[in-house]
Amino acid sequence: MGGVKYIGSFLWCAIFLYYVSINTISVLGISAEQDLSLTPRELQALTQFREIMKPRLEKEHDYMKTDIYLIRWLRAKNLNIRQAENMLMENLKWRKQYNLDGIHNEDWSDMFLDYPYTNDTYDLAGRPIGAFSLSDWDFRKAIAAGKQVRLFRYMIKLLDEATNGVLRLQREGKNVTQWKVLMNMEGFNLVQHGCGSCLPGFSYFVQAYENYYPGFADAIVAINSPAAFQVVLNLVRPVFTAQTRESLKVFGTNRAQWMAYLDKEISRDQRYPEYGGTRKLKH
Ligand SMILES: *[C@@H]1O[C@H](CO)[C@@H](O)[C@H](O)[C@H]1NC(C)=O
Numbered sequence: 094m095g096g097v098k099y100i101g102s103f104l105w106c107a108i109f110l111y112y113v114s115i116n117t118i119s120v121l122g123i124s125a126e127q128d129l130s131l132t133p134r135e136l137q138a139l140t141q142f143r144e145i146m147k148p149r150l151e152k153e154h155d156y157m158k159t160d161i162y163l164i165r166w167l168r169a170k171n172l173n174i175r176q177a178e179n180m181l182m183e184n185l186k187w188r189k190q191y192n193l194d195g196i197h198n199e200d201w202s203d204m205f206l207d208y209p210y211t212n213d214t215y216d217l218a219g220r221p222i223g224a225f226s227l228s229d230w231d232f233r234k235a236i237a238a239g240k241q242v243r244l245f246r247y248m249i250k251l252l253d254e255a256t257n258g259v260l261r262l263q264r265e266g267k268n269v270t271q272w273k274v275l276m277n278m279e280g281f282n283l284v285q286h287g288c289g290s291c292l293p294g295f296s297y298f299v300q301a302y303e304n305y306y307p308g309f310a311d312a313i314v315a316i317n318s319p320a321a322f323q324v325v326l327n328l329v330r331p332v333f334t335a336q337t338r339e340s341l342k343v344f345g346t347n348r349a350q351w352m353a354y355l356d357k358e359i360s361r362d363q364r365y366p367e368y369g370g371t372r373k374l375k376h
Pocket residue numbers: 205212213221254255258
């Protein structure tokens with residue numbers, strides 16, 4: 094019985110990671126500089142795209158009319174203007190249906206207690222960092238409590254909040270185009286984090302990231318990944334693109350290894366102790 098459960102969860106993980114690898118992380122690893130500079134082909138596509146989108150974005154947020162925002166949709170679709178247009182129109186529709194503009198005014202205090210994260214630190218390039226510990230995040234608990242939909246709406250809120258953070262920095266004149274995610278995988282287990290009933294929510298979440306926040310992740314860094322997570326990851330690794338393999342930073346429990354990496358990316362005063370930093374948690 095335990096074995097069957099294990100295989101089920103294992104398959105789930107494999108499918109999830111495969112999905113993540115092909116859909117989500119292929120756009121990682123781009124520096125703000127690359128993000129901000131356009132190739133001649135990009136510039137040409139952007140000029141057309143801007144004209145097409147202009148009347149449709151009239152009543153939308155100002156940031157949606159900026160080149161740095163518009164180019165995301167083109168890049169996500171390999172500069173295919175028609176596809177980029179559909180993608181951005183879908184995004185606008187979804188934001189309204191899902192009431193994204195109101196999401197930050199909802200009371201999330203219960204979720205924050207059960208699924209805490211920090212969002213007040215920045216990497217050396219000035220990108221906002223969202224960090225959380227998987228040991229705090231018991232997905233199965235939310236599902237058992239019938240809070241599945243709420244949990245994933247909360248996770249979407251985090252995506253949107255991080256993205257708003259980037260947009261705010263841009264308004265302040267900073268060259269920041271992406272955010273970073275730090276995950277402490279210590280405590281990862283197939284029961285709480287890999288349950289079969291977690292799957293629909295996860296795939297929904299990954300799809301939401303891919304469709305509505307394309308290219309906003311600079312890197313997703315996992316530290317203290319236990320063997321169970323790494324075994325699954327290694328099995329699906331061959332399906333990753335070269336760029337993905339380079340961008341998804343998965344570290345095991347060897348502290349020296351992840352410390353060396355994190356020290357190059359994020360100063361210690363911008364890391365909480367579990368990430369080897371000196372920053373103190375406010376309680
Ligand atoms: C951090 O999260 C809080 C809510 O938990 C939010 O009010 C705040 O705007 C966020 N800060 C940033 C920089 O995203």
